[in-house]
Amino acid sequence: MSAQPVVQVEDLDVYYGTSQILFGVGLSVRQGETMALLGRNGAGKSTTMKAIMGLAPARRGKVTLRGRQVSGMKPHHIARAGLGFVPEDRQIFPEHTVEDNLVIGQKKGPDGEDEWSIRRVYDVFPLLEPLRNRIAGRLSGGEQQMLAIARTLMGNPALLLLDEPSEGLAPIIVQRIGELLRQLRGTGATVLIAEQNMHFCLGLASHATVIDKGQIVYTSSIEELKANDNIRQRYLAL
Template sequence: MSSDPILSVERIDVFYGASKILFGVDIAVGHGRTLALLGRNGAGKSTTLKAIAGLAPPKQGRVVLRGQDMAGSKPYVIARAGIGYVPEDRQVFPEHSVEDNLLIGAKRGRDSEGFWTLGQMYEVFPILAGMRDRRAGALSGGEQQMLTIARTLMGNPEVLLLDEPSEGLAPIIVQAIGDLIRKLRSMGVTILLAEQNMHFCLGISEDAVVIDKGSVVFSGAIQELRENHEVTRRYLAI
C-alpha cells in the first residue's frame, strides 16, 4: 500500500450502545488506489465505512484525510472535506427523476474543483443518460446502484466509499458494476470498497484488508491475499 495515504483509519474503536463493534482497526488507502475491505457478514465492514463517514463516530482512534483528523466530525463536514459515501441500501430519491437525483448530489470539490458534471457523468454512465427523465424509484436494483454511485461522484469527493456494491444483484449487473469500478480506478478515483465477495474484488482492487469480528486479520496487496489460502479459508470461506 502507499506509504503516503490520502485516507488512514488509525486504531479506531466503535460501539453501538454498549456493544463494541470495532477493535483498533487500522486501514490506509493510497491516493488513486482501490482497496477492498473484505470479511463475512457482521465482520465490521459497514461499521468501518460508517465510522469514516461520521455516521458511527469512533470512541477512540483517528480518521485522517489528507493529514486532518476527521474523527468525531459531523457527517456533512466529512462529506464537504472530500469523503463520498455510497450506502449499502442505495437510498435514491424515488419520486425524483434520475437527473434530479444527480443534481441533488452536486457540489464543488475541495478548492472549488468540479471535475464531475452532468455531461461528464453521462459519458461515464451512458445507461443513466438514456433514462435521465425516469423516476428513480422505477429503476432496477442495478440501475439504482449506478445512480447512487453517480450521485455521490457529483459531489466531487476525493475518496469514494462503496458499501457492498454487488450485494443482491444479478451476475450480469455485478459484472457491469465491476467494469464501472475499473473505469473509475483508471481515472484516478480513490476507492475504499467494502465487500464479502473476494472474487468480485480480485480484478478491481490493488490492496486488501480482511476484517473479522471487528479486528483486522490481514492487510496487504490483493495478490498476496489471493495466495494466502489460510486467510481466505479461515475468514472468507473460500
C-alpha cells in the same frame, strides 16, 4: 516515494450501545488506490465505513482525511471535507428523476475540484443517459446502484466509500458494476469498497484489507491475497 494516504484510520473502537463492534481498527488508502475491505457478514465492514463517515462515532481512535483529522466532525462536514459515501441501501431520491438526483449531488470538491459533470457521468455510466428522465424509484436495483455511485461522484470526492455495492444484484449486473469500478480506477479515483463478495473485488481492487470479528487481520496487495490460500480459506470462505 509512495503517495500519501488520502484517508488514515487509526485504532478505532466503535460501540453500538454497550456492545463493542470494532476493536482498534486501522487502515489507510493512498491516492489512486482501490482498497477492498473484505470480510464475512457481520465482520464489521459496514461499521468501519460508517465510522469513517462519522455516522457511527468512534469511542477511541481517529480518522484523518488528507492530513486533516475528521473524526468527531458531523457527517455533512466530513462530506464537505472530501468523503463521498454510497451506503448499502443506496438512499437515492426515489420521487426525483435520474438527472434530478445527479443535480442534487453536484458540488465542487474540497479544493474546488470540478471534474465530474453530468456529461462525464453519462460518458462513464452510459446506461444512465437513456434513463435521465425516469423516476429513480422505478429503476431496477442495478440501475439504482449505478445512480447512487454517479450521484456521489457528482460531489467530486477525494475518496469514494462504497458499502456492499454488489449486494442483492443479479450476476450480470454485478459484472457491469465491476466494469464501471474498473473504469473509475483507470481515472485515478481513490476508492474504499466494503464487500463480502471477494471474487467481485479480485479483478478491480489494487489492495485488500481483511476484517474479522471487528479486527483487521490482514492487509496486502490484491495479488498477494490471491496467492494466500490460508487467509482466503480462514476469513473469506463461505
